[in-house]
Amino acid sequence: MAKNKASSKKQQKRGVDFKKIKRKLGRKLPPPKKATNTEIKSKAIILPEQSVASEKTGLAVSKKGLTLKELLQQTSHHNAKVRKDALMGMKDLFLKHPEELKLHRYAVIEKLRERVSDEDKVVRETLYQLLKSLILPGCNEDNQGPFISLIMAYIFNAMTHLAIEVRLMAFKFFDLIVQHFSSSFSLYAEKVLQNYADILRKNQFYLEDKSKLKNVLAGLVRCLSLLPSRLEVDSCKKKVHGREMLHAFELDKPTEVADFSVVINKLEDLVPVLVNCFQDFVPLIHSTQQLDALSFDCLHNILQSIDLVVRFFVYGAEKDNPESHPSMWDQSISSVLLKKFVGVFPFNPVHHLSEKDDDRYFTLNVMIAEIFFHLSEWICHPAELLEKFLAFLEYALLEKIRSEVRSGRAIREKQIVALVHFVPKLVTQVIDNWKSRLLQAFTKTFLNCNPESSVKLACISAVEEMLFSRGMLYTDASDSELLDHLITWMRELPMLLILLGDRHSASSQAVLHLLLRLGQCCTVSSLLAFEYDNLQYSLQEFYGICREGKKCYGPFIKLPMDCQELSICCLYYFRHLDPLMLKTIASCCLCPDLDASLLFRIIEVLHLAFKAGHIQITDHLSFFVTLVSRFNVLPGDAHPDIEEDMKISNHQTFKSLIRVVSSCLAQMGDNVLLLAILEKVILEQILLRPPLDNACAMLRFLVMLDSKPTRLSEESILSLSNFLLGYLVDVVHRIPGDDDVPMCSSHVPRQSCYILPCFFLFDRSHDLLKLVLIVMASSISTSSSLSSNYHTHHASGHASRINDIVNVLKLMHKDAKIKQIICSSRAEINLIWRNIHSLQSLEESNLGIRERHIIQCALDELKAIRSSEQMQIA
Numbered sequence: 001m002a003k004n005k006a007s008s009k010k011q012q013k014r015g016v017d018f019k020k021i022k023r024k025l026g027r028k029l030p031p032p033k034k035a036t037n038t039e040i041k042s043k044a045i046i047l048p049e050q051s052v053a054s055e056k057t058g059l060a061v062s063k064k065g066l067t068l069k070e071l072l073q074q075t076s077h078h079n080a081k082v083r084k085d086a087l088m089g090m091k092d093l094f095l096k097h098p099e100e101l102k103l104h105r106y107a108v109i110e111k112l113r114e115r116v117s118d119e120d121k122v123v124r125e126t127l128y129q130l131l132k133s134l135i136l137p138g139c140n141e142d143n144q145g146p147f148i149s150l151i152m153a154y155i156f157n158a159m160t161h162l163a164i165e166v167r168l169m170a171f172k173f174f175d176l177i178v179q180h181f182s183s184s185f186s187l188y189a190e191k192v193l194q195n196y197a198d199i200l201r202k203n204q205f206y207l208e209d210k211s212k213l214k215n216v217l218a219g220l221v222r223c224l225s226l227l228p229s230r231l232e233v234d235s236c237k238k239k240v241h242g243r244e245m246l247h248a249f250e251l252d253k254p255t256e257v258a259d260f261s262v263v264i265n266k267l268e269d270l271v272p273v274l275v276n277c278f279q280d281f282v283p284l285i286h287s288t289q290q291l292d293a294l295s296f297d298c299l300h301n302i303l304q305s306i307d308l309v310v311r312f313f314v315y316g317a318e319k320d321n322p323e324s325h326p327s328m329w330d331q332s333i334s335s336v337l338l339k340k341f342v343g344v345f346p347f348n349p350v351h352h353l354s355e356k357d358d359d360r361y362f363t364l365n366v367m368i369a370e371i372f373f374h375l376s377e378w379i380c381h382p383a384e385l386l387e388k389f390l391a392f393l394e395y396a397l398l399e400k401i402r403s404e405v406r407s408g409r410a411i412r413e414k415q416i417v418a419l420v421h422f423v424p425k426l427v428t429q430v431i432d433n434w435k436s437r438l439l440q441a442f443t444k445t446f447l448n449c450n451p452e453s454s455v456k457l458a459c460i461s462a463v464e465e466m467l468f469s470r471g472m473l474y475t476d477a478s479d480s481e482l483l484d485h486l487i488t489w490m491r492e493l494p495m496l497l498i499l500l501g502d503r504h505s506a507s508s509q510a511v512l513h514l515l516l517r518l519g520q521c522c523t524v525s526s527l528l529a530f531e532y533d534n535l536q537y538s539l540q541e542f543y544g545i546c547r548e549g550k551k552c553y554g555p556f557i558k559l560p561m562d563c564q565e566l567s568i569c570c571l572y573y574f575r576h577l578d579p580l581m582l583k584t585i586a587s588c589c590l591c592p593d594l595d596a597s598l599l600f601r602i603i604e605v606l607h608l609a610f611k612a613g614h615i616q617i618t619d620h621l622s623f624f625v626t627l628v629s630r631f632n633v634l635p636g637d638a639h640p641d642i643e644e645d646m647k648i649s650n651h652q653t654f655k656s657l658i659r660v661v662s663s664c665l666a667q668m669g670d671n672v673l674l675l676a677i678l679e680k681v682i683l684e685q686i687l688l689r690p691p692l693d694n695a696c697a698m699l700r701f702l703v704m705l706d707s708k709p710t711r712l713s714e715e716s717i718l719s720l721s722n723f724l725l726g727y728l729v730d731v732v733h734r735i736p737g738d739d740d741v742p743m744c745s746s747h748v749p750r751q752s753c754y755i756l757p758c759f760f761l762f763d764r765s766h767d768l769l770k771l772v773l774i775v776m777a778s779s780i781s782t783s784s785s786l787s788s789n790y791h792t793h794h795a796s797g798h799a800s801r802i803n804d805i806v807n808v809l810k811l812m813h814k815d816a817k818i819k820q821i822i823c824s825s826r827a828e829i830n831l832i833w834r835n836i837h838s839l840q841s842l843e844e845s846n847l848g849i850r851e852r853h854i855i856q857c858a859l860d861e862l863k864a865i866r867s868s869e870q871m872q873i874a
Contacts, residue, residue, distance in 0.1 A: 060093060060096070060097035060100050061093070062089040062090070062092045062093045062096075063092050064089060066086075066089055066093075068090070068093060068100055068104060068108075071086045071089045071090050071093065072086075072090075072108070072111045074086035074089075075087065075111060075114070075115060080118075080119075080122065080123055083115065083118070083120070083123050084120070084123050084126050087115075087126045087127055087130055088126065090108075090130060091129075091130050091133070094134045094135075094138070095134070098138065101134065101135065101138045101139075105135070105138070105139050105147070106150065108135065109147065109150045109151055110150055112127060112130075112131075112135075113150060113153075113154040114154065115127045116151070116155055116157075116169075116170065117154065117157060117158040117166050118166075119163070121169075124166070124169050125169075128169070128172065128173065128176065131173070131176060132176055136176065136177070136179075136180040136181075137180070139180075147181075148177065148184045148187065151173075151177065152177070152184070152187075152188060155170050155173050155174050155177070156170075156188075156191055156195070158170030158173070159171065159174075159195040159198075159199070160195070168199070168212045168215065168216060171195075171196070171199065171215065171216045171219050172215050172216075172219065174192065174219060175218065175219030175222055178219070178222055178223060178226070179222070182226050185223045185226050189223075189263045189266070190263060192223060193223075193263065193266035193267065193269075193270055196216070196219075196220050196223075197266070197269055197270050197273050199216060200216070200273045200274070200277055210295060210297075210298055211294055213277075213298050214294060214297045214298050217301030217302060217305065218297075218301055220301070221301050221304050221305050221308070224305055224308035224309060224312075225308055227308065227312050267309050267312065267313075270305075270309065271306060271309055274302050274306050274309075275306070275340050277298075277302050278299065278303070278306075278340065278341075279340060281295060281302075282344055285299075285344075290357050291357055291360050291361065296360045296363075296364075299364055300367070303364065303368065304367065306371060307367060307370055307371050307374070310371055310374050310375060311374055314374050314377045315377070341368045341371065341372070345368050345388070346361075346365040346368075346392055347365055359411050359412065362412065362415060363411065363415055365392060365396075366396065366415040366418060366419060369389055369392055369393065370418055370419075372389050373389070373422045373426075386430075387434075390430065390434055390437075390438070393419055393422070393423075393426070394438060394441045396415070396416060396419050397416065397419070397420075397423075397438075397441035397444070397445045398441050398445075399412070413449075413453050413454055416449075416455050416458075417454050417455055417458040420442070420455065420458040420459055421458065421461075423438060423442050423466075424462050424465040424469070424470050425470070426438060427439060427442075427466060427470070427472075428466075428470045428471075428472075436481060439482070439485050442459070442462070443485055443489070445459065446459040446463070446489065446492065447488070447492060451496055451499040451500055451507075452500065452503070452504055452507070456496070456507065457506070457507050457510055460507070460510045460514055461510065463514065464513075464514050464517065467486070467517075467518070467521075468517060468521070472486070473486070473518075473521055473528070483527065483528075486528065487527075487528070487531050490518065490528070490532065490535065491531070491535070491538070493511050493514065493515055493535070494535050494539045495538060496511055497511050497512070497539070497542045497555065498541050498542050498554070498555065500555070501555045502555045502557075502558035502559050505559055505560050505563055508555070508559055508563050509560075509562060509563050509566065512563055512566035512567050512570065515535070515566075515570050516566055516569055516570050518532055519532055519570055519572070519573025519574070520573060522573070529575065532574070533574055533575050533576060535574075536577065536578055536581045537580075539581075540580065540581055540584045541554055542554045542556055542567070543556045543567075543581075543584045543585060543588050544556065544557070544584050544587050544588050544591075545584070551587055551591075553587075553588065553591055553593075557591055557594060558593070561595065561598070564595075564598055565601065568598065568601055568602055568605050569605060571585065571602075571606065571609060572605050572608060572609045572612070572614070574609075574614060575614055576614060577606075577609060577614050577615045577619070579619045579622075582606075582615070582619055582620075582622070582623050583626070585602060585606070585623075586623050586626045586627060586630075588602075589602055589603075589627055590627070590631060590632065592632065592650075596650075596653045596656075599653070600660055603627075603660055603661070606620070606623065607620075607664050607667075610668075617668070617677070618677060620668075621668075621674070621677055621681070624661045624664065624665070625678065625681050625682065625685060625698075627657065627661065628657065628658065628661060628694060628697045628698065628701070629685040629688075629690055629694050629697075629698060630694075631654055631694065633650065633651060633691060633693040633694065634649050634651070651693070654697075658697050658700065662700070662701070662704060665704065665705070666704075671704075671705045671706075671707070672711065674705050675702075675705040675706060675711060678701065678705065679702075679705075679712065679713065679716055680716075682698050682701060683719050683720070685698055686699070686719075686723055687719060687723060689723075689726075692727075692731070692734060692754065695727055696753070696754050696757060699727075699757035699758065699761070700757050702757070702761070703757050703760045703761065706761075707764070708763065708764040709764055709765065710761070710764040710765040710768075712765065717765055717767060717768050717771065718771065720761065720768060721768055721771030721772050721774075721775055722775060724758055724761075724768075724772050725772055725775050725779065725805075725808070727758070728755070728758060728808045728811070729804045729807075729808060731751055731754045731755055731811075732751075732804065732807045732808060732811060733804075736751070751811070755811065759812075759815055759817070759818050762812075762818055762821060763817055763818070766821055766825075769818070769821055769822070769825065770828055773822075773825055773828035773829065773831075773832065774828055776805045776808070776809075776828075776832055777831040777832045777835050778835075779801060779805070780798070780801060780802060780832070780836060780839055798839055798851070798855075799850075799851035799852075799854040799855050800854070802836055802839070802854070802855055802858045803854050803857075803858050805832065805858075806858040806861050806862055809822075809829075809832075809862065809865055810861060810865070813865050829862075829865070829866060830866075832862065833862055833863075833866065836858065836859055836862070837859070839855075840852075840855050840856075840859070
């Protein structure tokens with residue numbers, strides 16, 4: 001033990017060359033003692049003039065401060081969120097700065113088209129919304145060709161993508177392009193139809209996600225509706241079938257069109273694919289009691305696509321040229337197509353479902369019926385098959401009446417319109433039993449549907465086709481049932497016009513056009529012509545009626561001018577125009593809201609009807625007298641005593657009216673006969689003291705029909721003598737004379753236009769002038785006004801009456817012929833002189849200074865007139 005202790009001490013005393021350091025596990029080793037420190041520390045250097053923000057000064061930026069270039073770059077970022085944010089930033093940028101899109105639209109599309117096949121669903125949808133809301137509407141007015149070509153290659157690439165989601169979205173993108181640039185379909189029709197057929201064959205997603213199939217089919221429907229005519233590629237062949245326009249092709253379609261024969265082949269391949277799609281839904285329909293909305297939309301689009309293709313082939317081929325008939329429509333293939341539908345037609349035959357589901361099934365049934373009736377243009381269907389569809393057509397027309405009270409009325413009306421189109425052709429082709437049933441169902445629909453509905457308008461079109469295109473108007477009179485239907489349709493038209501009023505001008509125009517064609521085609525001896533004549537009694541309310549002495553104008557006054565023209569032309573074809581109808585038309589002519597051109601058009605048409613023997617001469621003349629005597633002449637600048645704000649004149653229209661009526665009277669024959677008819681009527685109107693312009697016109701008619709010496713009766717001359725003095729006083733008071741009007745004045749016509757008719761009458765009957773002078777003499781001592789117009793009030797004192805009489809005499813004295821005639825009436829002039837002197841002597845003490853002065857001036861002027869007469873006699 002001692003030895004060992006000694007040896008350990010020896011060892012401790014020895015020197016240690018390397019000391020071993022023990023390290024704990026997990027501790028970091030210290031750096032070597034001689035290690036070089038390579039760490040570099042520095043402070044940030046801030047240079048304001050090199051700021052990124054300063055580089056964007058004056059540039060359009062988004063909310064996050066990014067320019068268009070930066071946003072376009074970020075659309076290719078590997079992160080989907082960054083790509084989506086970039087698209088949203090572009091939307092914000094274009095909303096704030098729309099000029100950026102106009103300046104860089106091609107660069108934007110060239111970059112964004114890469115995202116059509118983006119793997120991220122949100123990015124694709126964001127791009128779709130950006131194109132829909134901003135980019136496509138903003139480029140609508142630009143050159144479409146280069147714009148479409150930039151994006152279509154990427155859309156076609158996406159249509160063949162491996163991912164089904166990308167493929168489906170590609171069709172949605174193409175549908176968006178077609179919505180804004182419809183001509184794009186004609187440029188790429190072959191590829192588009194091929195891709196639609198391919199995607200519809202991939203039916204693994206039909207029942208899994210019907211919304212995607214719905215979008216694809218909706219785009220297909222839009223494309224097929226843009227198909228041009230097979231035989232008229234360069235023009236637009238439009239064929240209206242009730243509710244839609246078939247093959248409406250844009251007027252701005254490009255000159256380049258896909259190879260037409262290839263397009264036909266693609267359409268032939270597409271139909272079986274669509275039929276298979278339809279068959280895939282049939283088990284779903286029969287397995288459930290309710291048809292969900294998505295399934296209905298898919299079925300609706302499938303049937304609509306088939307219908308468009310069928311109509312393209314049926315109505316695009318030349319019926320007289322079998323070689324133009326496409327191979328697809330051979331008897332065997334068409335029969336197979338029908339067999340697919342007939343087996344399931346009609347859906348919901350017992351109608352035990354809810355109203356909403358019933359409407360959906362009814363819509364599908366109507367579409368299948370449409371396809372069937374379109375195919376009947378080429379195929380002769382078996383009798384039992386035809387009866388099945390005729391029974392549905394009859395049910396649908398009668399069901400329309402029942403559905404008037406249902407909430408689905410609007411939906412039903414759309415479908416009924418499509419079926420009504422086929423009625424005219426079927427009525428002329430089916431056997432008598434079905435012909436009677438269809439006519440009864442159609443007539444009930446026509447009578448009971450809403451006047452403002454599209455069904456009523458479709459029925460009007462069908463009636464016109466049956467009557468004229470199908471020749472039913474010229475049917476044998478022994479067919480009493482058909483005649484009954486024709487008469488029922490005719491009698492419905494006037495009431496329909498009244499119910500439509502002035503709110504639905506398109507429907508009113510269709511009814512008026514049908515009425516006009518009926519009038520043109522009804523023969524004089526036919527029963528239908530008699531029925532047409534009776535329509536005028538129902539039509540009176542359409543033009544206007546008089547209730548409790550008050551005029552009530554009908555829809556005629558407020559309808560557009562083309563409708564008014566049609567309704568005016570209808571008047572010519574009534575073989576015996578009733579006086580009450582003429583009175584109603586005259587009332588419309590006097591309406592201030594009626595355009596002046598229509599007033600003269602009515603006169604023209606009625607005068608032609610008179611020449612054709614449709615109007616009695618007395619009724620025709622009474623019509624003219626009513627127009628002239630009741631026309632409300634707004635004086636305007638013809639009378640300076642009217643307030644300035646009331647000078648809205650129709651005086652020129654009245655002058656034209658007088659000229660036109662005078663021309664018509666000159667064409668009617670012997671003036672002696674016309675005067676014999678009109679003399680009493682005109683005198684009656686004159687004695688009612690009409691306004692000055694109307695009275696002047698009536699006097700002009702008398703002068704035109706009369707001759708020298710006058711043929712007027714003594715009774716008429718006596719009546720005129722009592723009227724003319726007041727008329728002449730009105731002229732003197734209200735119309736400025738030639739000496740009173742400045743050279744720059746526009747007051748026309750002047751006094752001569754109003755006085756000349758009186759002077760002609762005086763020249764033709766000196767007795768009339770003498771009677772007027774006697775009335776002047778007797779009126780000096782009376783207290784009544786000399787004015788012929790009850791609406792004009794002048795001073796009624798003796799001095800004023802004497803002044804008026806002398807002014808009239810001065811006016812007569814200016815005319816050479818009348819002055820010569822007055823010279824032979826010295827006794828009457830002297831009587832006037834004596835009566836004035838007597839009045840002056842009797843009332844000298846009661847007269848004021850002003851009245852005395854007026855009377856003295858009148859005596860002086862009368863004295864000058866007497867002196868000139870004596871000099872002329874000498």
